[in-house]
Amino acid sequence: MYKLRAALLVLGCALLGMSVGSALALLIAFLAGHINQISSLPRFIQEVAQLPNGWYILIAVQAVSHLCSYLLPALIYWYGFEKGRWTNFQSNSLKAVSGLWIGLLSVIVILPLNEFIIDWNQHLPLPRLLGTVGEWMDRKEQESALLTNQLIAFNSGHQLVIAVLVIGLIASIGEEVFFRGVIQRKLMEWTANAHLGIWLATILFSAVHFQFYGFFPRLLLGVLFGYLYYWSGNLWVAILAHLINNSLVVITLYSQQQPTWLATRLRVDTTTWFWIAASVFGGILLLFRFYQLNRRNSAELS
Template identity: 40%
Template sequence: MAEIHLPRTQPLVSGTWSALLILIGIILIGMAIGSILGVGLLTLIGDGDFNLNEIIAAGATAAYDAESWLRVILLQAVYHLFSFLIPALVFWKLVERKGTEAFNLQNRNSYAGLVPIFFLTIVLMPFTGMISEWNESMILPDSLSGIEAWMKENELTLANLTEYFLSFQTIGQLLIAVVVIAIIPAIGEEVLFRGILQRKLAEHWANVHLAIWVSAFIFSVIHFQFYGFFPRLFLGAMFGYLYFWTGRLAMAIFAHFVNNAVTVVLMWMYRQKMIDVDIASSQSVPVWTGLLSLVAALWLLRIVYKSTPGSAAA
């Protein structure tokens, strides 16, 4: 039987900025639906004593119970899915009308860099810790004191919520936390920021480096944690280059997952008194340690780059 070739489906819109405006609209709709579903979920499980605002205000010092923790973590999962992954997939299928090739910048199929990417993500942690410490010491001019107060208040709210996420105690809760804090964000954020935003900007500007850094900037801003802006910017750029060099979005997702999962596991081990190092503490990272971390990370990045087929042309 003769093979039938169907005509290639055209995207719903052709302009980059028009497409990205539609993407923003889809995200806003997704966030609204996620909020509604989250509220519905809270009413289906547990009793009426649950108060999310009190938990956020108290953070890790909030009265812990397994039921409240489960409700908060499930709420986070629903919100994240409908804010990042689901809108990205809706855009990909309904607006771009493409298959899985939509996520590839170049036609490469190598996963040779998987092992160095794992160690790269871990090795880079002291450097991002040092940058985070500098970022946290940021002081704005007096004329921007109002903005600074808002940034600090928002930072405290998100930090308290994160602390409560990490207040789990059992192995089962650890596994749930890894799914919600590491797996879901790694897939959703990389599909949206690298698989769609970075790719669309690279196609429009014909300058992948500009697209990588602009996407990383937006990726960092959208978290609304301004005292962690610069380390998240560098991580976003690293994820972007991993996607560009390997041509595989899965590599950026893997690096993102490792970064989040290792953090969750190490913080749990510290709370269980298995290790003495608290990676969430404000303890200063020596400059030489941060610089050594950066040098080692650059070396591992070079290994990933060299192990990628066609890297000489990238």
């Protein structure tokens, strides 16, 4: 009964936060862009993007929506119903985490592997085999792709900074507090199995993004963040790892839009089997070493 009550409370907080976030996001768009009505999400994104300050409106909408969908519900549940504190998210201080740089470096090392999984995931035919459900999945994928394409269409240094703050920092803090700090901890507690709790939380983490063609690469990253948190005993480790991943993606996309990048073409093809194999073995070695240095912390977090 306690588990059901807690699950319903988390769900209720999430729905409340999403509702508040949607209302605030629409208010921002109406006030800043003078948009009077919305027929559909794709039409809304397209209309806002055409405004002179469209990119700033969309990034502000993304920031508010994300804060209300993840961070706000997590804190309401944690402080209001669990009667917890921020310090309860960690059993170990960040300074006491051994080999922090090793854990964070693993995020960079697995990038070629993640790129391979992204490419593989994008070629899966599953949505076409699921009929109506598949059509819904395709529609959600197209909506997400449309928003993403608009958000990464920036071409100045200050827009890059704003994008890193929103897509990197805000997204990392909100998602890690919600999925690792709250969901993962509760699932580990309810299942009495740390590994099962991590994987279940990661499946939820990947599923709620409603991006089928990004499900498996996001699953890989979610498992990585989950174990970094579990082994280190500190939520900031997962937040920093998430921040590094998202920021690298944003910075890379920005660099690819610059003429100097296109002119030099000093790019390393990390999609070859050599780089993929190096990514797998390098990631395993780094994570195993991080686990060895911090195994005591994971026992305290369980």
